[in-house]
Amino acid sequence: MGVTMGMVFGAAPGLSGKMGILLLLPLLFGMDPDVGIVLLLSMHAVVHTGGSVPSILVGVPGGAPEAATVLDGFAMAKKGEAAEALGASMAASGVGGALGAVAYFLLLPAFVVIGRIFGAPEFFMLALLGLCAVATLSEGSIMKGFAMGALGLLAGTVGLDSATATPRYTFGQLELWDGIDTVLLVTGLFAVPELIDLARRKRLLPDGESAAAKCTYRALFRGMAATWTHRWLTLRTTVLGIVIGMMPGLGAEVASWLAYGHAVQSAKDPSRFGRGAIEGVIAPETANNSKEGGSLLPTITFGIPGSSTMALMIAGFAILGVPVGPSMLDNHGNVAALIGWSVFWSNLLAVASFLLILPMVGKIVYLRIDYLAPVVLTIAVAGALIEQIGWVPLVTLFVISAIGCFFVNAEWPRAPFLLAFIMGRMAEINLIKTSSLYGWEMFTRWQTLLLLAALLYLIARGLRARKAQIVRALSQTDIVATGAMTIVFLAAGGAALSFAEEARLLPLLACGIGVTATGTMIVAHLRARGAGTLDEPHMPWRLIGGFALFLVAILLFGILPASALYVCGHALSALRLRLWRALALAGAVASTVWLLFGYWLRLPLSSGVLW
Numbered sequence: 001m002g003v004t005m006g007m008v009f010g011a012a013p014g015l016s017g018k019m020g021i022l023l024l025l026p027l028l029f030g031m032d033p034d035v036g037i038v039l040l041l042s043m044h045a046v047v048h049t050g051g052s053v054p055s056i057l058v059g060v061p062g063g064a065p066e067a068a069t070v071l072d073g074f075a076m077a078k079k080g081e082a083a084e085a086l087g088a089s090m091a092a093s094g095v096g097g098a099l100g101a102v103a104y105f106l107l108l109p110a111f112v113v114i115g116r117i118f119g120a121p122e123f124f125m126l127a128l129l130g131l132c133a134v135a136t137l138s139e140g141s142i143m144k145g146f147a148m149g150a151l152g153l154l155a156g157t158v159g160l161d162s163a164t165a166t167p168r169y170t171f172g173q174l175e176l177w178d179g180i181d182t183v184l185l186v187t188g189l190f191a192v193p194e195l196i197d198l199a200r201r202k203r204l205l206p207d208g209e210s211a212a213a214k215c216t217y218r219a220l221f222r223g224m225a226a227t228w229t230h231r232w233l234t235l236r237t238t239v240l241g242i243v244i245g246m247m248p249g250l251g252a253e254v255a256s257w258l259a260y261g262h263a264v265q266s267a268k269d270p271s272r273f274g275r276g277a278i279e280g281v282i283a284p285e286t287a288n289n290s291k292e293g294g295s296l297l298p299t300i301t302f303g304i305p306g307s308s309t310m311a312l313m314i315a316g317f318a319i320l321g322v323p324v325g326p327s328m329l330d331n332h333g334n335v336a337a338l339i340g341w342s343v344f345w346s347n348l349l350a351v352a353s354f355l356l357i358l359p360m361v362g363k364i365v366y367l368r369i370d371y372l373a374p375v376v377l378t379i380a381v382a383g384a385l386i387e388q389i390g391w392v393p394l395v396t397l398f399v400i401s402a403i404g405c406f407f408v409n410a411e412w413p414r415a416p417f418l419l420a421f422i423m424g425r426m427a428e429i430n431l432i433k434t435s436s437l438y439g440w441e442m443f444t445r446w447q448t449l450l451l452l453a454a455l456l457y458l459i460a461r462g463l464r465a466r467k468a469q470i471v472r473a474l475s476q477t478d479i480v481a482t483g484a485m486t487i488v489f490l491a492a493g494g495a496a497l498s499f500a501e502e503a504r505l506l507p508l509l510a511c512g513i514g515v516t517a518t519g520t521m522i523v524a525h526l527r528a529r530g531a532g533t534l535d536e537p538h539m540p541w542r543l544i545g546g547f548a549l550f551l552v553a554i555l556l557f558g559i560l561p562a563s564a565l566y567v568c569g570h571a572l573s574a575l576r577l578r579l580w581r582a583l584a585l586a587g588a589v590a591s592t593v594w595l596l597f598g599y600w601l602r603l604p605l606s607s608g609v610l611w
Contacts, residue, residue, distance in 0.1 A: 087223025
């Protein structure tokens with residue numbers, strides 16, 4: 001099930017592994033932890049394998065990491081060599097993913113040893129290092145990344161403080177004493193904005209005969225054999241992907257492009273690349289799959305996600321009751337092994353299953369994305385709200401979704417926010433321990449000094465690399481966002497002064513980082529003497545309004561009737577379908593929601609104020 005879901009979400013343009021995890025999170029409640037882990041990891045492990053299909057056949061990458069595959073994969077398809085490119089991609093993905101899992105097993109003991117010589121100061125510094133890495137590598141200004149990370153840390157402090165039971169930023173609402181629900185936040189921050197953006201589009205791919213029509217098994221096996229022919233390139237890019245995966249903040253996109261660049265530099269005839277060189281398919285596909293084995297190491301051993309997808313994975317582990325970090329290795333060694341085996345076998349199973357569905361493989365890339373987006377949106381929202389229907393969760397989801405839509409259209413990075421929110425609890429616990437047990441003596445520990453030096457180096461390098469982006473004038477949209485965030489940080493910092501001593505540490509730190517980042521952006525804007533350009537984000541107000549009505553309908557009638565009403569209304573108003581088609585689509589969505597949540601999880605779907 002996981003491999004099938006991962007291949008579909010990878011191959012359907014506009015969807016992603018992140019979206020797949022979002023849909024799986026609500027299904028994990030009450031699931032056996034071993035089954036849930038296999039489902040999560042097997043789905044995530046093969047997303048990039050499926051993503052190569054539209055990249056090669058029609059030149060539309062299934063996700064950002066597959067963009068490098070388009071250069072030579074699509075060029076091969078246009079020359080009638082689509083099957084060879086697909087074969088090379090599948091074999092390289094399988095080999096890279098399996099070897100990444102092997103590296104996970106081999107390097108896990110070394111990470112265990114490192115975890116045991118680290119104390120609270122080092123784990124706190126590691127959390128800051130991970131956040132800094134993501135912020136410095138965020139698209140756009142580095143200060144935007146720091147500001148979003150600080151905002152995520154602040155959002156993570158909402159609720160009762162675990163040390164002193166001090167209510168923080170709850171506004172008198174008991175529903176917020178447990179903090180902002182993780183599933184609710186990631187749905188509003190990632191799923192809703194992305195799906196609303198996709199709902200504005202029509203068919204992403206041109207009509208016409210699919211390149212898959214010319215795929216034959218003989219040609220496919222020729223492409224798979226090319227991975228052995230270029231075995232040393234496969235091995236080198238596998239190692240490159242594993243190393244990049246172990247570095248927080250780098251991700252599959254970096255792994256793919258560095259591997260592609262290495263393939264070009266090490267080739268005897270670099271001029272072939274971009275015109276259909278099969279090495280240009282092998283290198284990025286090997287690296288973006290082997291990267292997953294490396295990225296699991298800091299996630300499992302330290303509890304530090306190297307990417308937003310790994311942050312969602314940690315959220316899934318938390319729902320299953322599986323702790324990450326040193327406690328997992330000490331008390332749940334079998335779970336750590338199960339994670340590695342899931343990645344290993346899933347990559348091999350993906351290749352085998354692809355051979356079975358080769359005749360149909362080209363059809364999935366021609367899905368109508370404007371039909372698919374509202375369906376996936378309905379299921380994602382139903383999963384996020386299934387156990388917490390009430391006006392506070394609904395308002396929270398809408399506010400987060402509206403903010404997420406604004407950040408998507410204004411091109412502010414959201415990954416630092418999510419990583420900071422997920423890691424905030426670990427950072428706060430270790431910050432309190434460091435403050436009470438070590439104090440300033442933490443800077444006498446060689447482990448802390450080593451991580452501090454790495455942190456300062458990363459900041460300095462990021463500032464140097466992004467200097468041109470830091471000193472430029474802000475756009476009108478950036479000025480509004482920066483001013484609003486500055487006010488939020490100042491107000492939150494003022495409120496934190498009334499908290500208990502231990503409860504105020506992380507909020508004050510987050511507000512200090514946030515004010516520094518936004519202040520730097522404002523000063524840089526004034527120095528550039530730029531009045532700012534009118535850069536109104538193209539906000540999809542009509543679709544956001546429809547989403548708001550959907551949430552109101554959930555409050556009034558319950559999830560099941562509201563889901564049917566929303567999909568039917570969207571089909572009639574946005575898709576311009578006939579009534580009977582709109583009713584059929586609404587019925588199919590309502591049936592899916594009932595099967596997943598009503599029949600399987602036995603949860604109430606029709607309880608609302610009026611129903």
